[in-house]
Amino acid sequence: MMSKKKKIILTIVSVVVVLLGAAGVYGFNIYQSLKETTETMHTPVDRVQPEKRPAKVTLEKKDPFSVLLMGVDKREYDSGRSDTMVVLTVNPNSSSVKMLSIPRDTRVEIVGRDMEDKINHAYAYGGVAMSMATVENFLDIPIDYYIEINMEGFKEIVDAVGGVEVHNAFTFSYEGYTFEEGTIQLTGEGFCCT
DSSP states (O other), X not given: OOOHHHHHHHHHHHHHHHHHHHXXXXXXXXXXXXXXXXXXXXXXXXXXXXXXXXXXXXXXXXXXXXXEEEEEEOOTTSOOEEEEXXXXXXXXXXXXXXXXXXXXXXXXXXXXXXXXXXXXXXXXXXXXXXXXXXXXXXXXXXXXXXXXEXXXXXXXXXXXXXXXEXXXXXXXXXXXXXXXXXEEEEXXXXXXXX
């Protein structure tokens, strides 16, 4: 027969093992969800080395680099437009990050089209590569990387991190959803209404 002390120790050890196992399963599920989301979001861009950047950026050498962030409104029936364009410049040597938002209706020369048009139309004409080239030409800086996200991808990111906690100053309704006053947890569907 087991002593009372051994039973308590065995119970505590069993509870700890169960909790560690549950935490491991939860962590693995979050990791898998994030991995699947990032894999579906990565698409290489086929483009020549920018003239404004004679050599490739090497992150190991802490080379400064720039990123074009694009929020794209893309639907089944059209190629979409980059309604949000933000250029991020990162300098690891000075630990600085600078951001510049480009208004979507800025009239620029669309590289590859030999015409002036709204900058967000570059995406409709030639996708990411044409958008990057047009921004490079407009700002006279190299664009090394890009991040493109559409509303569907945004929903997936919100869900992959378990939702977003938001504090509302007042209750309001929007497109069939009601958001109560106070702190609420939003999912991708609740955060990004369709």
